[in-house]
Amino acid sequence: MQRTYLLLLLCSVVVIVGGATVAASTSTQLYLPLVQNAGSAAPRPPTATVTPGATGTARPAPSATAPALPTAIRQPTAIPPGAVPTCSATVAPAGGTHRTLQAAANAARPGDVICIRAGTYREYVNFPMSGTATQPITFMAWPGEQVLFDGSERLPNPGSPNDAPDLFTVTGSYLVFRGLELSRAARSGLLNYEGNHNRYERMVFRDNYANGINIYGSDNLVRDSLAHHNNGTGGFNSDGFKVYQGERNSFYHNSAYANGDDGFDTWTSRNNLLEFNLSYDNGYGRDPNRSDDDGDGVGFKLGGLLDGRRGGLNTARFNVAFRNRGAGFDMNAGERNRIFNNTSCNNRLDVNSFGPGGNEFTNNIGCANRVNLLPNDVSSANTWNLGLTGLQFINSSDPTDANFMHLPPGSPAIDAGVELGLTFAGRAPDLGAVEVGLPWRRE
Numbered sequence: 001m002q003r004t005y006l007l008l009l010l011c012s013v014v015v016i017v018g019g020a021t022v023a024a025s026t027s028t029q030l031y032l033p034l035v036q037n038a039g040s041a042a043p044r045p046p047t048a049t050v051t052p053g054a055t056g057t058a059r060p061a062p063s064a065t066a067p068a069l070p071t072a073i074r075q076p077t078a079i080p081p082g083a084v085p086t087c088s089a090t091v092a093p094a095g096g097t098h099r100t101l102q103a104a105a106n107a108a109r110p111g112d113v114i115c116i117r118a119g120t121y122r123e124y125v126n127f128p129m130s131g132t133a134t135q136p137i138t139f140m141a142w143p144g145e146q147v148l149f150d151g152s153e154r155l156p157n158p159g160s161p162n163d164a165p166d167l168f169t170v171t172g173s174y175l176v177f178r179g180l181e182l183s184r185a186a187r188s189g190l191l192n193y194e195g196n197h198n199r200y201e202r203m204v205f206r207d208n209y210a211n212g213i214n215i216y217g218s219d220n221l222v223r224d225s226l227a228h229h230n231n232g233t234g235g236f237n238s239d240g241f242k243v244y245q246g247e248r249n250s251f252y253h254n255s256a257y258a259n260g261d262d263g264f265d266t267w268t269s270r271n272n273l274l275e276f277n278l279s280y281d282n283g284y285g286r287d288p289n290r291s292d293d294d295g296d297g298v299g300f301k302l303g304g305l306l307d308g309r310r311g312g313l314n315t316a317r318f319n320v321a322f323r324n325r326g327a328g329f330d331m332n333a334g335e336r337n338r339i340f341n342n343t344s345c346n347n348r349l350d351v352n353s354f355g356p357g358g359n360e361f362t363n364n365i366g367c368a369n370r371v372n373l374l375p376n377d378v379s380s381a382n383t384w385n386l387g388l389t390g391l392q393f394i395n396s397s398d399p400t401d402a403n404f405m406h407l408p409p410g411s412p413a414i415d416a417g418v419e420l421g422l423t424f425a426g427r428a429p430d431l432g433a434v435e436v437g438l439p440w441r442r443e
């Protein structure tokens with residue numbers, strides 16, 4: 001009991017940084033909103049320094065070696081070969097309608113479909129144009145072709161990571177991006193800055209210095225996409241899928257792995273929906289022999305507090321967090337999140353909650369039943385409530401296996417959940433992300 005109290009106390013530490021009250025992990029609080037198109041006068045990160053370990057979640061002890069990370073995952077992203085789309089314009093290195101995506105974007109009008117042929121493109125692209133609700137502008141890879149944007153010709157700025165450009169900067173709304181691979185950016189692969197109602201489908205964000213994709217704005221959707229090895233800044237700001245601020249952004253069927261900080265981090269945004277996502281092996285910086293470049297390593301981080309903006313009211317369901325350096329699910333000073341039917345295994349903690357609380361946890365599997373909850377969190381029908389330990393899975397070691405974290409016949413977690421108004425099979429909902437009798441990543 002005393003131990004629990006001490007943990008809660010530690011996790012509730014609030015630190016004053018530069019006059020602003022901050023209660024969250026160090027990895028994100030130093031990252032301030034940017035003014036776009038500021039040219040050489042790009043804003044600098046705040047000068048305040050924070051001692052690692054002094055804030056928010058207790059950081060795990062440095063690990064001598066990061067786990068061996070997969071370099072490839074079964075590729076869900078490429079657009080399968082098929083019918084040739086009706087294209088308003090084409091982009092191709094050897095010259096379609098345009099040789100650069102920027103030229104095509106500049107000429108695009110609502111309703112246009114810009115088709116991009118195979119190749120490696122070396123351009124940083126701005127998207128200030130907008131479609132409309134009924135006539136979005138689509139930028140898509142040609143079906144069956146690999147379209148790679150490589151940002152390595154511009155260099156990151158290790159001493160001041162925000163003083164570097166993002167590969168794609170999206171300020172427009174009602175845009176659709178499909179099947180594009182964004183890699184090796186000097187900062188993030190894609191910055192959705194104040195753009196709303198944009199859709200990102202079958203994208204790959206990899207090997208970028210900062211985040212894979214970083215969203216400011218509302219009502220955007222990211223689905224069927226990968227974010228991996230975005231790890232240049234370690235704990236500073238290298239998340240796979242990041243929302244900095246905004247509301248009602250949705251993440252479906254995405255996978256995040258081997259990112260330097262967190263797999264998914266909704267920071268100070270609210271009312272986001274995360275469903276059927278996989279997050280594993282996050283929290284290890286680029287150098288496997290150093291731990292001082294490693295981040296928090298949270299699978300799904302659902303809070304954030306900065307300048308009075310508090311994250312929360314997010315819904316996370318049917319997600320899997322596995323083998324992350326930190327907690328599988330961390331409320332990170334967020335409030336009133338709804339955490340339903342998730343699976344958290346082989347993480348430092350299954351769940352970590354601190355802040356004002358009021359979160360709901362229902363039907364979740366925590367393989368170790370190691371959870372830090374607040375007194376006003378509501379927790380029912382989870383493995384830690386039911387005393388279920390030693391759960392078995394058909395596959396519990398390979399996140400790319402089709403049966404990963406699937407319950408075998410006879411598991412005590414089958415039909416052990418309570419009804420939440422969501423689809424289930426059998427007599428009752430199962431515990432965890434994968435309902436026996438239904439595909440995991442269903443619509």
Ligand SMILES: [Ca+2]
Nearest residue numbers: 239261262265
């Ligand atoms: Ca983060």
Ligand SMILES: [Ca+2]
Nearest residue numbers: 285287288290
């Ligand atoms: Ca490292």
Ligand SMILES: [Ca+2]
Nearest residue numbers: 425426428430
């Ligand atoms: Ca069931």
